Amino acid sequence: MEKSIESIWKNGFLDKNTIVIPKLNNLSNQKSIHIIDKFKRRFKININALIIFSFIILVISFLVKIQIMGVLIFILLNVVAIINKRLLKGLKKIDKNVSSYRYLKSFDAWMQEQIAFNMKISRYIYPYVSIALSSGFWFSSSFQKALDSLFEGYKPYITYGIPVYWVIVTLCIVILSAIFGARIYKWDLNLVYGSILKKLDELIKDMEGLRTQ
Amino acid sequence: MSSDFYTSSILPYSGIIIKICRAYTDSQEDFEDYYQEVCLQIWRSKDNFRGDSKWSTWIYRLSLNICLTLVKKKRKTHQYYNTENIIQNELTEDKTVFSDEDLSLLYEAIKQLSEVDRAVILLYLEEKPNKEIAEIIGTTPNNIGVRISRIKERLKKILNGKIN
Numbered sequence: 494m495e496k497s498i499e500s501i502w503k504n505g506f507l508d509k510n511t512i513v514i515p516k517l518n519n520l521s522n523q524k525s526i527h528i529i530d531k532f533k534r535r536f537k538i539n540i541n542a543l544i545i546f547s548f549i550i551l552v553i554s555f556l557v558k559i560q561i562m563g564v565l566i567f568i569l570l571n572v573v574a575i576i577n578k579r580l581l582k583g584l585k586k587i588d589k590n591v592s593s594y595r596y597l598k599s600f601d602a603w604m605q606e607q608i609a610f611n612m613k614i615s616r617y618i619y620p621y622v623s624i625a626l627s628s629g630f631w632f633s634s635s636f637q638k639a640l641d642s643l644f645e646g647y648k649p650y651i652t653y654g655i656p657v658y659w660v661i662v663t664l665c666i667v668i669l670s671a672i673f674g675a676r677i678y679k680w681d682l683n684l685v686y687g688s689i690l691k692k693l694d695e696l697i698k699d700m701e702g703l704r705t706q
Numbered sequence: 707m708s709s710d711f712y713t714s715s716i717l718p719y720s721g722i723i724i725k726i727c728r729a730y731t732d733s734q735e736d737f738e739d740y741y742q743e744v745c746l747q748i749w750r751s752k753d754n755f756r757g758d759s760k761w762s763t764w765i766y767r768l769s770l771n772i773c774l775t776l777v778k779k780k781r782k783t784h785q786y787y788n789t790e791n792i793i794q795n796e797l798t799e800d801k802t803v804f805s806d807e808d809l810s811l812l813y814e815a816i817k818q819l820s821e822v823d824r825a826v827i828l829l830y831l832e833e834k835p836n837k838e839i840a841e842i843i844g845t846t847p848n849n850i851g852v853r854i855s856r857i858k859e860r861l862k863k864i865l866n867g868k869i870n
Contacts, residue, residue, distance in 0.1 A: 515724075
């Protein structure tokens, strides 16, 4: 009697030797390269996005006549882009001709260094952004007109030429953004690179587990 | 990958991954490359698993898609080779050989099917219900039922007289 294809399949795989699981050669190397390449790509895209965004802000600020804010933000974004380009150079220097564990550890060390650095400058960046926005809007004639039309006959409280309430509110925001700048950066970082950093962490733990076994 | 991600989440399904990779490759070298690529892609994409389907269903779907992509890529690369190289390549390809002769013949017959039919029959032989096969392939269970009958007929014709 002719065998059915179902029985050939079932009986054929009854012998466990029929299924020999191939060795996974170099899998951790491929994963390391994949993670770091993905990070590099995203990092480069973000730097370029910062530069493009700075120009867009600049043009828009001139169109809506809040040039002060536009110029200040333009300068800031370009400074951040230049700093991060320098940091990226450090990443390119990491030696690839080492084991994937050492490669990942070097990358992790670079990552921690750049996180620490960016957290430090974030304490100044966010207050700077607050001041740029505040002064930009204050000196903008179109914003003043909008305030006038919104609150008819609005007269800001000004002493010695200083808009007191406006300055107090701005100062509060500046202080808060200086205090929480590092945390805002961390939140932002997790939003953009969270998945990559998680994979990196898992991979390092995985390799450390293998090394101690 | 956590230290036991491969052991806990891929290894239990390695049987079906191996069977799928075997059906789409002609040499041991290609088979090992495909298996490695499938494992790597499962690890890369694991965060995309939303739990809408069973983990096993998701693994089957991913394995099939990766093998189909690799087959297409290989075909494209072959187009750049000259005829001499292709002939040489075909000569070095080895047939899937299992200790069970009938199984080897069945595999060779499966390889003669279209890529989609191969996927359908592999899942059928793995005793997956039509609903799950339909979910993996992206069609309706009724279509799968009809397709399976046709594929079995085709396999019978190919194997006619070869298996007793």
